Amino acid sequence: MIDPTQTQSWQALTELAADRGDQRTVALFDRDPERATRYRLEAAGITLDYSKQRIDDDIRTQLAGLVAECGVEQARDAMFAGDHVNTSEDRAAWHVALRAPEAAPMYDEVHEIRHAMADFAQEVRAGQWRGFAGDAITDVVNIGIGGSDLGPRLICESLYTGDGPRPHFVANVDPHDLDDTLARLDPKTTLVIVTSKSFGTAETLANARVARQWLIDGGAGEGDVAKHFVAVSSNREKVSAFGIERMFGFWDWVGGRYSLWSAVGLSIELALGPDVFEALLGGAHAMDTHFREAPVEDNLPIWLALAGIWNNNFLDLTSHCVVPYAQRMANLASFLQQLEMESNGKSVTRDGQPTTVATVPTIWGSVGTNAQHAYFQMLHQGDLTVDLDFVLPLSDADQAGDEREVERVANCLAQAEALMCGRDSQALAEELKAEGLSGDALSHRLAARQFAGNRPSNMLVMDRLDAHHLGALIAAYEHKVFVQGIIWNVNSFDQWGVELGKTMAGKLVEDLNTAGTPSAHDASTAALLSRVRQRWQR
Incomplete structure (x- = not known):
């Protein structure tokens, strides 16, 4: 295992941070008119513009050196090969196998489960799977928590159009979560998915038992449970004891927060259809291929990771904000909180020693433009500097004339620009003088309206918000987490702190x-x- 602080690149970056950490990004643009092009990467319909980071060519060279010195590419290849990269649990972390094409020589049973999911989804969506009273299914409730909830919830909320059973998600053991959901539904037309690998998650089973009783109270008999409940689990015995006959399995090498591509995505397939689910997998696989094959200098997930390492470990920016400018992606930050903080929120290395560096920053955020009227005041003028990811899905040409679409895109680009550029003090003073201010009034107003700027951000542009591009975006973040985990020398695939x-x-x-x-x-x-x-x- 490699201590990153002992690498030549880490030591060079430490010196560069001391010397250039406060350099103004605007000045970097002034010196390099091609910066916006040279600090931009594209893969699988996702564009990453990291030109607003406080990174110059020397810093970029040393960051790339970290990849080589810390063995990122070798670790990546081991993960794709199905090696036991989850060292503390002695198992693979092979979520990339879940989205590989059927012709790929990876794991045949993955495709068997995928076919079973597609067949079941078609049966439900066509009205052939019916409830105890003979009615077709109109609503699907996924009961799960953590990785059994956040990924499918994000996908369904981002992409559901009404063509299929309505998806609902219950994670919280707070009775109001399930009770309020079931109050809107009819037991005769509701299908419940109990999603728990062990079928022993306390919160999930508590909710599942209440939902089961709701079904019985609604007129179903004990023998009807199998018509309204299915399970995503690996524990056949417990599933059968609950009264569930149809179970979709997955494997110990599928970590919860990496599992939406597996049978955990059954709610996605039911709500959106098998074709959409396949497009989601295809987008993720396209990003997998890019991550696996693109050289370091052109590798989008690697630079997403390296920008974060520069900010977190060398500029001491330990708060990272994610702002998707799409209402349907409002839960992106919640999903990334688990993906990043559960994966890399560790203080012990892969070989059981205390970490020598800070690991994951605090991940938070919410949907733009709402965020601008909440915490963006702090981002612009507060004394805590936060780095950001702006996520901007583009609309199709037929929506470009919509006034709201123009406002949405303009606000996203404007916030990133304002955070970087700030406000020129001299120009502001002249503006205020022209308004008739002078003396103390001018000084006070000038101080209150100062914007320091130089707040770093990434801009992630999606060609459109659809299954392919959303799959690619999520895969890019998964690989970002992996790269950072290797460089920080932590195991990104266990979560003992939850236990x-x-x-x-x-x-x-x-x-x-x-x-x-x-x-x-x-x-x-x-x-x-x-x-x-x-x-x-x-």
Whole structure:
């Protein structure tokens, strides 16, 4: 395992950051009129413009050197080959096999499951799969959490047009999430997908049991459960015990946050159709091919990763904001929070030692243009510098004349420009003087309207918002995470940090459900437990 801080490139980047970390990007454009072209990459219908980053050619050379010195390309090839790159769990991380074409010599059983999903989706969408009262399915509820929810939810919300059963997603164990969803639905026409690899996820099973009872209360018999419930799982025994007959399996080398391409995407296929699901896989595979074959200098996911490493590790920008300028992609930041922070939120290296560098920054964000009227004030004038990804899907030509489309695109480009350029103080002073301001009033107004600029950002342009391009975008982010994990020397495919809280929650469930003496807890938790039990006893 390679300690990145001991590489020549890391040490050179440390020196460059001290010397040029505050260089103004506007000045880089002044010196290099071709910068916008040279710092732009395209792959699978996605364009990455990273020219607004505080990166010059010397920095770019050393960042590329990190890729070579840290063995990124060798690790990439091992992942694609199905090697056990998930070292702490001794398994592959082979999500790329899920979207490989059928002719690809990777894993035959993937295509068997894919065919079974397509056949089932066609049966449901054609009205051939019917509920206990003989009605066709009109609504599909996916019950899952984390990777069993966020990816399919993002895809369906981004692409659903009404041609197919309406998709609904329930993840939270808060009763209002499921109860409010079911209140809008008819049990006779509802199909529930219980998505849990182990079929033991506490939150998911609690919701599944309530949904099962809702079906029975709605007139179904115990033998009708199989008409309204299917499972995405690898635990046949538990699925059968629940009363579910139709199960779609997947494998231990499919990590939750990388699983939307597997049977976990069944809700996508039901709502959008097999052709759309295949286009989603095709877009991801196109980005896989680019990531695997493009040289480092032209490799879009690699530069998405390297720009993040430069900002996080050398400019100390530990907050990263993602702003999609598309209402249907409002959940992109939520999806990326799990993908990036669960993957690389580690402080232990792949060989079990403390990390020597900062790993993943805080990922957050929301949809533009709404964000401009919320936290963009802080982005422009706050004392915390944040780097951003702007995501801009383009519309087709027949929508270009829509006033709202023009506003959407203009606002996205304007925010990125304003964050980089800021406002010229001298020009602002002249403007305010022309308005009649002078003395203290001029000084105060001048100070209040200063924009420092030099806030770095990427612009990711999608040729359009469809399945192919959305698949390519998500795959690009997956590979970004992988590259950063290799350079930081962490395992991007385990998530042991999730386990402790879940184990402790199990003990607290027992304490909340019994009247006896609770198990040992810290003083704060014990007091809160007592407070809850007192309230419930009233």
